[in-house]
Amino acid sequence: MAYYEVRILRCHNPPKMLTVTAQNSQQAVRAAAADLRQEGVTDARGVEVIGQVKSLRG
Template sequence: MAFFKVQVKRESNTLRHFNVVADRPQGALQVAASQLREEGITDARAIEVIGQVQSLRD
């Protein structure tokens, strides 16, 4: 498993960055989307993988 930093662009113009654990970048997008759904965020316009990080604290 690898750690990926993702960026979420929202309608409210506030960017959100967080780290997820996935096997590959496509999986990181899926994990990020489900995490947003669980948090009730419905104004996301785009999710992109910024890059791979060494740990969840980066």
């Protein structure tokens, strides 16, 4: 599994950035969409994978 940085574009709020775990970028988009549903976010208009995160350490 790899870590992906995903940006969610929103209609009425600033974009949201998530780091998700997935096997590929398609699954990263699905994981981000599922997370949005769980949070109750209703103004999302786009989900895009920014890139793969090599390390979670700062």
